[in-house]
Amino acid sequence: MKAKIKRTLQITMLAAALISAAPAAFGAGEKLAVFTKNNTNPFFQAVRLGADSAAKQMKVGLTQFVPTKPDSIPEQMSQMEDVIVKKPDAIVLVPVDYKAMVPGVEKLNAAGIPLVNIVDRSAGGKFVSYVGADDYVLGMVTARYLIKAMKGKGNVVIMEGVRGSLTSADRVRGFNAAIKEAPGVKLVASQPANFQRLQALQVMENLMQSHPAIDGVLAANDAMALGALEALDGAKRKALAVGINATKEGVDAIKAGRMLASGDYNGFVQGCLGTMIAVRTLRKQPVPKEVLLPAVVVDKTNYGPYDLPVDQRSCPKWEEMVKG
Amino acid sequence: MRVTRGNLLESMREAFARLGGRLAAVILIFVVLGLASDVFLTQNNLLNVLRQAALLFLIASGLTLVILTAGLDLSVGANLGMSACLAASVLKATGSPFLGVLTGVASGLATGLANGLLVTALRIPPFIATYGMLWVLHGLSYYYMAGDTIYGFPPGFREIGSGYLFGLPVPIYLMFVFLAIGWLFLERTTWGQEVYAVGANPVAARLSGVPVRRRLVLVYTVSGGMAGLAALVYLARLNSAEADIGEPLLLPAIAAVLIGGASLFGGVGTLGGTLIGALILTLVLNGMNLLEVNANWQPLVTGAMVLIGVLLDMWTRRRAEEKS
Numbered sequence: 001m002k003a004k005i006k007r008t009l010q011i012t013m014l015a016a017a018l019i020s021a022a023p024a025a026f027g028a029g030e031k032l033a034v035f036t037k038n039n040t041n042p043f044f045q046a047v048r049l050g051a052d053s054a055a056k057q058m059k060v061g062l063t064q065f066v067p068t069k070p071d072s073i074p075e076q077m078s079q080m081e082d083v084i085v086k087k088p089d090a091i092v093l094v095p096v097d098y099k100a101m102v103p104g105v106e107k108l109n110a111a112g113i114p115l116v117n118i119v120d121r122s123a124g125g126k127f128v129s130y131v132g133a134d135d136y137v138l139g140m141v142t143a144r145y146l147i148k149a150m151k152g153k154g155n156v157v158i159m160e161g162v163r164g165s166l167t168s169a170d171r172v173r174g175f176n177a178a179i180k181e182a183p184g185v186k187l188v189a190s191q192p193a194n195f196q197r198l199q200a201l202q203v204m205e206n207l208m209q210s211h212p213a214i215d216g217v218l219a220a221n222d223a224m225a226l227g228a229l230e231a232l233d234g235a236k237r238k239a240l241a242v243g244i245n246a247t248k249e250g251v252d253a254i255k256a257g258r259m260l261a262s263g264d265y266n267g268f269v270q271g272c273l274g275t276m277i278a279v280r281t282l283r284k285q286p287v288p289k290e291v292l293l294p295a296v297v298v299d300k301t302n303y304g305p306y307d308l309p310v311d312q313r314s315c316p317k318w319e320e321m322v323k324g
Numbered sequence: 325m326r327v328t329r330g331n332l333l334e335s336m337r338e339a340f341a342r343l344g345g346r347l348a349a350v351i352l353i354f355v356v357l358g359l360a361s362d363v364f365l366t367q368n369n370l371l372n373v374l375r376q377a378a379l380l381f382l383i384a385s386g387l388t389l390v391i392l393t394a395g396l397d398l399s400v401g402a403n404l405g406m407s408a409c410l411a412a413s414v415l416k417a418t419g420s421p422f423l424g425v426l427t428g429v430a431s432g433l434a435t436g437l438a439n440g441l442l443v444t445a446l447r448i449p450p451f452i453a454t455y456g457m458l459w460v461l462h463g464l465s466y467y468y469m470a471g472d473t474i475y476g477f478p479p480g481f482r483e484i485g486s487g488y489l490f491g492l493p494v495p496i497y498l499m500f501v502f503l504a505i506g507w508l509f510l511e512r513t514t515w516g517q518e519v520y521a522v523g524a525n526p527v528a529a530r531l532s533g534v535p536v537r538r539r540l541v542l543v544y545t546v547s548g549g550m551a552g553l554a555a556l557v558y559l560a561r562l563n564s565a566e567a568d569i570g571e572p573l574l575l576p577a578i579a580a581v582l583i584g585g586a587s588l589f590g591g592v593g594t595l596g597g598t599l600i601g602a603l604i605l606t607l608v609l610n611g612m613n614l615l616e617v618n619a620n621w622q623p624l625v626t627g628a629m630v631l632i633g634v635l636l637d638m639w640t641r642r643r644a645e646e647k648s
Contacts, residue, residue, distance in 0.1 A: 040568040045471030068463070070568065163619055191612075192619040196572055197562050202376050206613035209369040210361065223473075223566070230562055234486055249473045249564065 029060040030282050032275065033088040035079065037096045038070030042247045043267045044094070046310045047119065050271025051092060053315045058279045063088070073100045080104040084111045090128075090278040092271075094119040098166060114281050118274035119267070120166065128281050131273045131291045133265030135167055138244060138295040139174020139220070142263030144181070145297045146216050146242045149260055153184030154215030157207055159200050159228055160192040161220040168195070171220045171244060188214065193224050200227030208235055217241040222250035222262055229258055246298040251306045254299060261299040264306070269293060272315035273322075280318075288322060326514040335511055339596055344644065345637030346585060346600045352636065353607050353629070361614040369610070371493060377606040378495035379557050381599055383573060384580040385506055386436075386550030388598045389543040391581050392510075393523040394590025395450035397544060399439060400551045400577055402461035405570030407431040408555035409465050412474040412565035421481035428556040429549055435461065436548015440541035458574075465567040475564035485560025495557050499599070502550070506595040519543060523590025576605055583630060585637070604633050 034051045036044040048064055055062035065083065067075035076096045083091065084107060091113055095101035098120045105125030108115055117127040146156070158175050161168025172190065179187050188211050193200035200219065208214065208231065217232075217239055219225035225243030232239055243250050246264035253259035270293065277287045298306050305313075315321075340347075357364040383400050390397045411428035415421070435457065442453035487494045510516035521529040522539050530536050551570075559565055584601030586593025608629045612622050 039466040039471065040566070042471045042473065068459075160619055163623070189613075189616050190619070191616065192622060194572070196569075197564060197566075198379075198558065198569065199572070201562060202609060203613050205372050205376065206369075206610050209363045209366065209372060210614050210616075223564075226564065227562060230486075247473065249475050252475075 030279060031088040032060055032062045032090055032278055033065060033083050034062060034092045035065045036094045039066050040070050043245050046267035047271035049310050050268035051275040054272045054275035057315060060279055071096045073097050077104045080108060089282050090114045092116045092118060092274040092278050095122050099123045116274045116278045118270050129277045129287050129289055131270050133293045135170035136174040138263045138265055139171035140178045141295045142242050142244060142297055143175040143178035143218050145261050146240060147178060147182045147185055149240055150216050152182050155186050155188045155213050156216035156218055157188055157214055158190035159219040159224040161195040163192055168220050175218045195221050197223040197227035200224035201231045204228040204231035214239050219243045221245050222247045225259055226253060246306045251303045254303055261297050264296050264298055265293045268310055268313055269321060276318055328512050343596050345640035346597060348640055349633035349636045350600055350603055357611045364614055373606050373610050374496045375493040377602045378499040379554055380576055380580055381499050381602040382550055382554040383577040384598045384602055385502055385595055386547035387577050388581050388586055388593055388595055389519060390547045391586045392519050392590060392593050393540055393543050397547045398454040399457040399461060401570035401574030402458045403432055403435045403548055403551040404555045404573060405567060406461045406465045407552040408559050408565045408569060409469055411556060412559055415477045415481060416474055419478055421478055424481055425556055429552045432552015433545055433549040436545040440544035444537040444540050469567040473564055473566050477563055482560045485557050503595055503599055520591055580605055
């Protein structure tokens with residue numbers, strides 16, 4: 001809340017805000033640029049805060065580039081072109097689209113700027129290193145957790161994300177793989193709700209009409225899981241629900257016993273690692289070619305670290321992350 | 325504002341006659357879905373559809389007034405998002421449903437008034453004025469929320485969205501109350517008639533003494549206020565606010581108005597038509613979920629249903645003209 005009040009004050013001082021909104025000048029030490037997909041998904045906010053925390057620890061300057069229109073391919077492309085002029089020492093990149101951004105990546109390669117790829121693996125271009133996690137495994141691990149809690153039997157529904165998004169497709173594939181392992185579990189419907197809370201609510205309301213017994217909900221993100229839970233509450237029905245991303249809201253729902261669990265691969269740590277690898281490369285320290293973070297299912301027993309607001313976390317030690 | 329006289333029943337009959345073809349489209353959807361799904365025609369499902377349509381109708385109703393003047397309000401979605409975030413903050417900080425509602429509506433009205441002044445005092449074309457406003461509001465909301473989610477509102481407040489009154493969900497009452505108020509305003513008051521006149525021919529309207537600018541400011545302000553109100557229904561239903569919740573609602577709202585028979589050139593359209601437009605869009609999603617249409621086909625089915633609905637309407641209209 002305090003942060004909100006502070007931001008309200010800042011909005012009222014719009015003039016000042018406009019000046020400070022211009023990309024801050026690169027600080028002391030090495031100059032880094034971090035590219036993320038949008039300003040709306042809490043996951044990328046966590047990535048950015050992780051990068052900031054790492055930059056502070058390693059005393060480097062860092063500028064964030066985020067398309068004003070969420071996930072805009074042309075906008076990230078022009079941001080890449082702009083950044084070539086400014087010539088940062090290294091770039092940490094989440095491509096808004098793993099295929100469409102390849103020409104941009106090649107331009108950065110041609111400019112000789114070292115690149116670290118995080119979150120979504122680029123389909124082309126040269127990178128020092130890749131940090132990420134597998135959405136398929138994440139979906140599978142999360143669904144297995146739900147199925148275990150359902151004691152291996154009952155009806156489940158899937159809330160899919162945006163059609164054509166790799167993230168959603170992989171998670172849903174993982175869900176389905178886990179369902180196939182459990183002969184007692186029946187998938188009664190798999191419908192898109194586009195990662196949107198309102199749509200998930202409406203889709204769930206509609207599905208409850210034709211399915212009198214739904215025991216489990218597999219949602220490709222937390223917002224959809226919570227939307228589906230609102231629909232269940234409204235109809236005074238109960239089902240176990242899992243989401244993905246372990247957002248603060250999701251963790252609160254887990255704490256309150258409303259949501260069963262949430263799968264996560266820790267955007268904050270991905271931001272930390274990506275930034276540290278970039279800096280270590282510049283300082284000629286050894287870096288791994290690839291780090292795949294393990295999928296974690298956050299539930300009532302282990303939500304502790306996720307309960308802390310993201311902006312108060314700080315990066316774990318390098319050795320811990322690379323080993324883990 | 326004067327209330328015009330005349331036979332109320334007669335004008336209601338006329339209103340229904342004007343809806344002719346669109347009603348036929350809705351009836352066709354009912355027949356098809358009723359035959360295809362054994363749960364479609366249950367009381368629960370029909371209430372479900374009406375409740376889902378209510379949110380869309382509330383946004384689209386204000387927008388209808390704007391479109392009647394040959395204007396456009398592209399900021400309704402962003403306005404909803406911004407009003408929801410502000411109202412959510414106030415609800416969290418004060419716990420008072422009254423202050424929350426006040427904030428949501430005031431924020432909506434303020435944005436609407438600003439739109440009205442941009443269009444009249446500064447003579448910016450409505451498309452550009454409200455497109456600019458859309459970005460300003462998105463920017464402010466993203467900045468204010470910084471990727472956060474505000475959630476968990478007082479139970480009293482949540483009644484607006486998830487409560488029941490005499491066995492019917494509260495949003496359905498809101499929908500019909502605003503339909504009635506809007507209809508009486510447009511059909512039975514001089515101001516309402518002037519709104520049509522401004523859209524049909526602004527020069528003629530001005531020459532015959534209609535205060536064109538004041539009516540324009542009025543419709544944009546009302547449109548903003550309705551977006552603010554819809555934001556409250558959203559918050560009360562979903563129990564949560566994020567910066568980007570309004571974006572997916574803009575195009576469906578415009579579509580509901582236009583499917584409902586309003587013309588972008590102004591002077592033509594009714595609120596009853598907009599209600600039918602909102603119902604058609606809601607029924608399509610409901611039907612696809614009940615019949616479990618594969619996610620890949622859903623956009624195509626939506627598009628086809630909209631086109632068929634509008635074609636059916638044009639066809640019945642032409643036949644009626646030939647007969648007379």
